[in-house]
Amino acid sequence: MKFCGLTRREDVDAAMTLGVDAIGFVLTRRSKRFVELDLAASLRAGVAPFVDVVALVMDDEPAWIEEVISRLAPDLLQFHGGETADFCTQFGRRYLKAVPMASVVDVAAYVREHPQAAGFLLDSHAVGGQGGTGEAFDWKRMPRDVARPLILAGGLHAGNVEQAVRVARPYAVDVSSGIEASPGIKDVSRMKQFAQALYQAGASNDQPAH
């Protein structure tokens, strides 16, 4: 379970209490969830061991990404734009690549373009569009024959995540709008309800979700 777009210490603390596996900081200035690097670094300092910190960028300059790496020491980079494999690998860091499901027809082919990615985050937007829209794509489009970690994102919330996991059988889920009061400001009760619904989905599944 990854919560994305956090900007406040209380939200980071609540996420950890709920057993989140990863926390995403949006570090592309084009986003309404952008968090200043100083603040992100200070939030990062309070993240417990075994919780991954993910730095999200989108078609950003290499110099900015190097600065993010040096000041935040993220466990993973998440590239959310049209970055090529060569671009993503130049930083020598583990990374996730977002798959813009509104534009990509053949997910397996897209995945093959990033042989070194640690995983893929399938989100509902089109190429060039931002994530964090709160919109879902058809979960039946999640491929079953791609042997790489596929993370389901886009429009998830407490009311649909159990069904989403049942249909898509992802490696993990990623949520932003569905646990928010407003962009970047998370809502503790929505976070709790989301985590409970996801744990419920895990408890009722009889096979691993990847």
Ligand SMILES: O=C(O)c1ccccc1NCC(=O)[C@H](O)[C@H](O)COP(=O)(O)O
């Ligand atoms: O969140 C943003 O503002 C954002 C901006 C630019 C590129 C990506 C962005 N977010 C990516 C995500 O947070 C996720 O893909 C997210 O899990 C899905 O968003 P949501 O539909 O809001 O749950």
